[in-house]
Structures are given as C-alpha cells and as structure tokens.
Amino acid sequence: MLNVALPKGRLGEKVYAMFEAAGYECPSIKENNRKLVFVNEEKGIKYFLVKPSDVPIYVERGAADIGVAGKDILLEYQPNVYELLDLNLGKCNMAVAGPKEFYDDGIKALRVATKFPNIATDYYTKIGRDIDIIKLNGSIEIAPIVGLSDVIVDIVETGTTLKENNLEVKTTILPISARFIANKSSFKFKGTQIEQIVQAIKEQLK
Amino acid sequence: MIDEKFLKTEERAIFALRSLYGTYGYLPYKMSKFEEYELYVQNKDFLVSDRIITFNDTNGRLLALKPDVTLSIIKNGEDGEGVKQKVYYNENVYRVSENTHHYKEIMQSGLECVGDLDLYDFFEVISLAAESLSMISQDFVLEISHLDILSAFLDSVCPDAAFRNQALRYIAEKNPHDLQRLCEKYEVSEENCEKLSGFIYAYGKRDAVIGKLSEICTGVANDALNELKMLSKMLDETPYKDKILFDFSVVNDMSYYNGFVFKGFLNGICEGILSGGQYDKLMAKMGRQSRAIGFALYLDLLEQMPSKQNAYDVDVVLLYGDGNSKIDVARAVRSICEKGMTVSAQRSADPSVRCRQIIKVSEVDKIC
Numbered sequence: 001m002l003n004v005a006l007p008k009g010r011l012g013e014k015v016y017a018m019f020e021a022a023g024y025e026c027p028s029i030k031e032n033n034r035k036l037v038f039v040n041e042e043k044g045i046k047y048f049l050v051k052p053s054d055v056p057i058y059v060e061r062g063a064a065d066i067g068v069a070g071k072d073i074l075l076e077y078q079p080n081v082y083e084l085l086d087l088n089l090g091k092c093n094m095a096v097a098g099p100k101e102f103y104d105d106g107i108k109a110l111r112v113a114t115k116f117p118n119i120a121t122d123y124y125t126k127i128g129r130d131i132d133i134i135k136l137n138g139s140i141e142i143a144p145i146v147g148l149s150d151v152i153v154d155i156v157e158t159g160t161t162l163k164e165n166n167l168e169v170k171t172t173i174l175p176i177s178a179r180f181i182a183n184k185s186s187f188k189f190k191g192t193q194i195e196q197i198v199q200a201i202k203e204q205l206k
Numbered sequence: 207m208i209d210e211k212f213l214k215t216e217e218r219a220i221f222a223l224r225s226l227y228g229t230y231g232y233l234p235y236k237m238s239k240f241e242e243y244e245l246y247v248q249n250k251d252f253l254v255s256d257r258i259i260t261f262n263d264t265n266g267r268l269l270a271l272k273p274d275v276t277l278s279i280i281k282n283g284e285d286g287e288g289v290k291q292k293v294y295y296n297e298n299v300y301r302v303s304e305n306t307h308h309y310k311e312i313m314q315s316g317l318e319c320v321g322d323l324d325l326y327d328f329f330e331v332i333s334l335a336a337e338s339l340s341m342i343s344q345d346f347v348l349e350i351s352h353l354d355i356l357s358a359f360l361d362s363v364c365p366d367a368a369f370r371n372q373a374l375r376y377i378a379e380k381n382p383h384d385l386q387r388l389c390e391k392y393e394v395s396e397e398n399c400e401k402l403s404g405f406i407y408a409y410g411k412r413d414a415v416i417g418k419l420s421e422i423c424t425g426v427a428n429d430a431l432n433e434l435k436m437l438s439k440m441l442d443e444t445p446y447k448d449k450i451l452f453d454f455s456v457v458n459d460m461s462y463y464n465g466f467v468f469k470g471f472l473n474g475i476c477e478g479i480l481s482g483g484q485y486d487k488l489m490a491k492m493g494r495q496s497r498a499i500g501f502a503l504y505l506d507l508l509e510q511m512p513s514k515q516n517a518y519d520v521d522v523v524l525l526y527g528d529g530n531s532k533i534d535v536a537r538a539v540r541s542i543c544e545k546g547m548t549v550s551a552q553r554s555a556d557p558s559v560r561c562r563q564i565i566k567v568s569e570v571d572k573i574c
Contacts, residue, residue: 084380
C-alpha cells in the first residue's frame with residue numbers, strides 16, 4: 001500500500017486529479033464528507049488530506065510515502081526528503097513587500113514580518129542586511145500598515161491583497177510551485193511504484 | 207543465562223554486532239562520556255548538529271557531552287606504513303534532534319578503520335556495514351556513492367563553490383528541476399547540465415549505474431571509476447550482493463569526506479539507519495597522514511521497527527494475603543517461574559497489570 005499525503009484545499013484537488021489521470025483513482029475522495037483518509041485497495045493506494053504545511057512532516061516521518069508540498073514549505077522546514085518533480089501548480093512568488101512610500105535607507109535594522117522566518121533570514125543574510133524578524137501566523141499584510149514591521153516576506157499570487165492595502169512588491173525572492181516529494185526510505189523499498197507515478201504525472205506535464 | 211525474549215531489538219543488535227566486529231579483528235573502543243569542547247569547535251561542520259551540551263569541569267575546563275564518536279577515536283593515533291587501527295564502539299551521543307529540535311540521547315554503534323588503508327579495507331568496512339544491517343533485518347538496502355567521481359565532474363563543469371554546494375544539495379534531493387534552473391543561472395552548457403542531472407538518476411543495480419557513469423564521465427575521474435568497478439566486483443562475492451546498490455544522491459560534506467560514502471536503510475524505518483564513508487580530508491585537517499573509513503548505526507531508530515505488542519504484562523498474578531506464609535508465597539512464585547511463565551506476586555489484583563490469569567497461592571498446582 002502506497003500512502004500519499006495531499007494538501008487539503010484547491011491544490012489538493014488539482015493534485016488528486018493528476019493522480020487519478022495517472023491511473024491511481026480513489027472515487028470516495030470526491031464524496032462530500034468529512035473523511036480524511038481514502039483507500040483504493042485494488043490500486044494499492046491510500047490518500048490522506050492534511051494541512052498543506054504538515055505534508056512534509058508526514059512524508060519525512062514515513063507516515064506517507066509520497067506527498068505534494070509547496071516549495072515555500074520545503075524551504076522553510078528543510079525536510080529530509082526527495083523532491084522528485086516540479087508539478088508547476090500553485091505558482092506564485094516569495095517576495096518582499098511594503099508600503100508604497102517605504103524606502104529602506106539601511107540605517108536601522110529592517111523589521112521584517114513573516115510566516116517564513118528561515119526563508120527571510122536566509123535571503124537577508126545573503127545580501128548582508130541586518131534584520132529584526134517578527135514571526136506571525138497569518139494576515140501578514142497588516143504588520144507594516146499598523147507599524148509592527150517595515151516590510152513583509154510572504155507569498156504573492158496576484159498582488160490584489162497587497163494593492164488593496166496600499167502595499168507593493170519590493171523584491172521577488174524566488175518563484176514557488178508545488179513539488180512532488182518522497183520519503184527517502186520509502187523510495188528504497190517502494191521505488192518502482194513511486195517511479196511509475198512520477199513518470200505518469202511527468203507525461204501530463206509535457 | 208540471558209533469556210533473549212526479554213531483550214529489546216536494539217539490545218539484541220548490540221550483542222550481534224559486537225560479535226560480528228570482533229570476528230573481523232576490530233577491537234572494542236571505550237571512551238569517556240565527556241570530551242574537550244575545543245575538539246568540536248575546530249570541526250563543527252563535521253558534526254551532524256553543531257549544538258553541543260557544554261559544562262565546566264571542577265578545574266574550569268570547558269567540556270562537552272559527546273555529540274560524536276569519530277573525532278574522539280581519531281584525535282590520537284599513530285600514522286605510518288602498514289599501520290592500521292580497527293575499532294568498534296557502542297556509545298551514547300548527545301545531539302539536537304532534527305525533528306523535535308531538543309537534545310536527545312542517541313544510542314550509536316559503529317566502527318572505524320584508520321591507517322595505511324587500501325581497497326580491501328574499504329571493501330571490508332562496506333561489507334561489514336551490509337552485514338550489520340542484515341543482522342537486524344534481511345529487508346535492507348545499502349547504497350554507495352563515490353564522492354571523487356562527483357567532485358571531479360563538478361570541477362569540470364563549473365568551479366564556482368556556490369554552484370557546487372547548491373548542485374550537491376539538489377543531487378542529494380534527487381531534484382532535477384531546480385538543478386536545471388541552477389545550471390541556467392550559472393550558464394552551464396545544456397550538455398553538461400544533462401550529464402550532471404544524470405547523477406540524480408545514477409541509482410540502482412551496480413552494473414547499470416557503472417554503465418551510466420561511464421557515459422557521463424568521459425575522461426573524468428578514471429581512477430575513481432575504476433576503484434568503484436573493482437569494489438563492485440568484490441561485493442559480487444558477498445551474500446548481500448543484491449542488496450548493495452549504487453546511488454549518487456548519497457552525498458556527505460566534501461570538505462571532510464572523499465571517496466566512498468554510503469547509507470543503509472531498513473524497511474519500516476523512515477530514515478537512513480546507517481551512515482558512513484571515507485574521511486581522509488578530516489584526517490588531514492586533524493594533522494594526520496592516515497586514511498580512514500567508518501560507519502555508525504543509529505540504534506535508537508530501531509524503536510520504529512514494527513513489533514508485536516504483548517497482550518499481557520505478565521502471565522500470572524499471584525495473590526497472597528496475611529493467611530499465607532511468606533515461604534509458601536516464595537515456593538509458589540518459584541514453581542510458576544520453573545514452568546517458564548512470568549509472575550507478579552501481589553496482595554490485591556492491580557487493574558493496571560495485564561495478566562493471562564490471576565490465582566491464589568493455594569491454587570498454584572492448578573495453573574495451566
């Protein structure tokens with residue numbers, strides 16, 4: 001049985017559609033109920049729906065053999081997993097954003113609010129900028145508006161939320177998309193099945 | 207006599223491994239739990255985690271609870287032609303867990319082979335790594351890579367250190383898409399980028415991997431490739447030949463490691479349980495002229511192996527009261543034990559103790 005951790009929500013639905021098209025369907029997943037685990041015994045596959053940021057934990061700890069997680073989550077938590085495929089789904093950017101009128105004069109430590117302290121620290125270390133990290137768990141855009149931070153480091157999809165709050169992208173740090181990940185040990189013992197799925201999904205990406 | 211049924215998997219493994227290493231002439235190495243902190247400061251990158259528990263000794267010296275065994279073994283020793291030191295150990299080390307981010311005591315078993323080494327020694331250590339895994343479970347895989355091949359190819363493609371580090375990371379992740387983007391950023395030619403990506407797919411049966419590598423490394427790292435081929439031939443004669451594979455995503459820090467590196471996996475354990483390699487570069491950094499190779503088995507991970515939970519804590523709970531003479535209680539306990547059962551003598555039935563049957567002292571003859 002191959003265990004697959006999928007992110008709950010829209011991304012999870014798109015990813016499941018790819019698995020389905022690859023021949024690993026599990027119709028019960030489309031039923032409108034509160035179940036979180038779905039099994040297709042015949043195909044030897046079990047899907048779990050988990051919080052997107054928890055997918056790498058399930059995979060790293062071997063509860064799931066494979067899973068799909070955003071590159072943002074992978075860079076932030078650095079799980080010890082294989083990253084086998086870029087699914088080109090959920091595309092967005094990790095960016096520095098701030099009030100339109102804000103200018104970083106470099107005199108004081110830059111106050112950075114973010115859900116991604118490791119990515120932000122890594123970026124500013126590389127450019128040699130002294131920062132004060134403020135770790136938040138949501139609604140990051142409020143931080144510079146109310147004076148909690150100078151800028152934010154966050155995911156930007158369309159930029160609409162930023163625009164509506166009088167913020168703008170200052171720098172794009174890196175592009176983000178959903179990645180197909182695998183537990184290293186599972187890859188040794190269930191490698192053939194994992195490779196078949198990777199290959200079938202790769203075909204769909206062409 | 208030790209009744210094996212009472213031993214935990216890791217305890218059974220320690221006995222088996224001790225006997226295995228002794229058979230091949232490896233001597234036990236016992237060390238103190240503490241080590242001078244300075245030893246680790248100088249070689250922080252060699253450690254799995256650079257966070258170390260330190261304390262001051264009564265004379266003010268800064269000591270550390272050992273986060274690693276290898277450094278303690280190789281810090282002293284004799285270098286010279288024909289000199290070899292072969293040792294094994296079972297030690298607890300203290301590190302920050304990557305998962306919990308808290309300090310953890312880790313039971314580690316392993317061996318080190320240091321000195322005037324040749325291909326036979328590398329083969330011996332690698333085959334002992336495979337045999338160590340087989341003593342715990344037959345469902346294992348040992349994967350080997352050769353860093354000199356990867357290193358020589360990376361040098362020929364792009365000498366930039368930042369490129370090299372990032373490329374190694376992507377190869378270790380089996381991540382071809384980000385490796386390709388990296389190559390584009392550093393203007394590596396399409397042909398070299400494709401060859402470099404070839405290392406990601408250089409895994410599996412040894413002969414097939416050697417074939418792939420021969421196509422990738424035309425004129426590069428010939429000596430290392432020949433060494434790898436020779437090792438593969440020698441491994442063909444071991445009983446575990448089908449479980450020893452090559453995988454070039456096995457990568458260790460190249461500032462310390464060189465040559466052969468390897469990782470062992472057991473089915474049912476979510477991460478590599480065995481990690482090892484050749485570390486001549488670390489030896490050189492420590493002022494030693496010898497070569498070295500070794501491995502460690504992280505026995506604490508054996509707790510993840512699926513095991514059958516006992517339905518009972520003891521077979522029999524023997525109830526006794528003030529009316530029973532203590533000598534009768536002792537005789538009853540002994541009689542139950544002699545029947546090969548486990549027994550807990552209690553004054554009243556404790557619901558937290560799960561038992562197959564509860565009997566009184568007077569009923570001991572009726573026990574089944």
